[in-house]
Amino acid sequence: MNKKVLLWSGAAVIGLLAAGAAIGQSLPSKAKQTPSTKLSKGAPMTHVTPISASAAQFDGLMGGQIDLTDYRGKVVLVVNTASQCGYTGQYAGLETLYKARQREGLVIVGVPSNDFGGQEPGSASEIKKFCELNYGVTFPMAAKYVVRGNAAHPFYKAALTALGPKAEPKWNFHKILIGKDGRPVAAFASAVTPQSSELGQAITSALSAR
Template sequence: MVTPTHFRHMPVAALIAVGLMVAMPAGAIPRGASAAAPIGETEGDAMSAYDFTLPAIDGGTIDLGAWAGRPILVVNTASLCGFTPQYEGLVSLWQRYRDQGLMVVGVPSGDFGGQEYDDAARTRDFCTVTYGVDFPLASKQVVRGDAAHPLFRWLVASLGEDAQPRWNFHKYLIDGEGRAVASWPSRVEPTAPEVVAAIEATLR
């Protein structure tokens, strides 16, 4: 309990702080301060990939936590890239392994060569009509550097700088514990033996 006697011995700065606390409504945040970020908003707070969300291409949210216990293949995609035909391989993996638990998530990005449409509907229609994509797609995101979506910053922090995406269709595998366990650069096809073997290992 703080009594008037205590105040006589408190520094001026402490007295000001106490005054602010008394005057401030419950739950208010002082100017210049910030509330704690929700789980998944910053990569430093995340315990696993399941702590993250992405805005969905059709609106709403892709919540990776909804798939806790399942492996997830995350790929930064683009509609106008030389690697865009890799959508065929991603659809093939999705169709082959989804009943065993695999999730595939495409994250369109214009970071590399500006090779993604600015219009979400155009991206969605291109993917579904041209390649039959029916796995979840995020809205267009930054995936590289300090401005990258927190999920991608977490992936690079987990796997090392060599896992930084250097072009479209970089692939990340998350295991059933929500850990980032492998990544492959653009030139590695989604159905390459090393990718398939890693996916199958997470399904056991």
């Protein structure tokens, strides 16, 4: 074979090897590659903002304040209530749930509202008397508030922003679950009872979270 051909072939091979090495150096190693920011299945929704201090403040039914930030480290179930509703019997289930899981760190806060069918027309003292005499309610009760629309209490506006339309009450005894870190976790329609497995599992999961 011609010596010139051999020399050219050798130079070409060396050139190709050098180019390959340069390309290899320009590629990041596996250790240097940016990790994916995609959340794994079941990962917490860290983009959800905790309820702000201003949105966490409720007037108490008989005076004083209910401050949801006082319950950080606990799980809070906020329920809009009414005394003349087909779901009013859920007061009994809520009280049972509260007594059963209070030691685990569950707090229930009732928020009376006259938004749906005018089914909570009573005064604060009438609501208190009704709840205690008929259902033995011992969990905290807020003053009467609007819970949907432009005039809604800031808590409900914050929950709507965090969880979307499912967080807006469609009727009495709608439920919003707040995790230990103050972030809204889930919302449940009125028909989901306090003793339902759906709600129970969500509470258990929230209580077991760190």
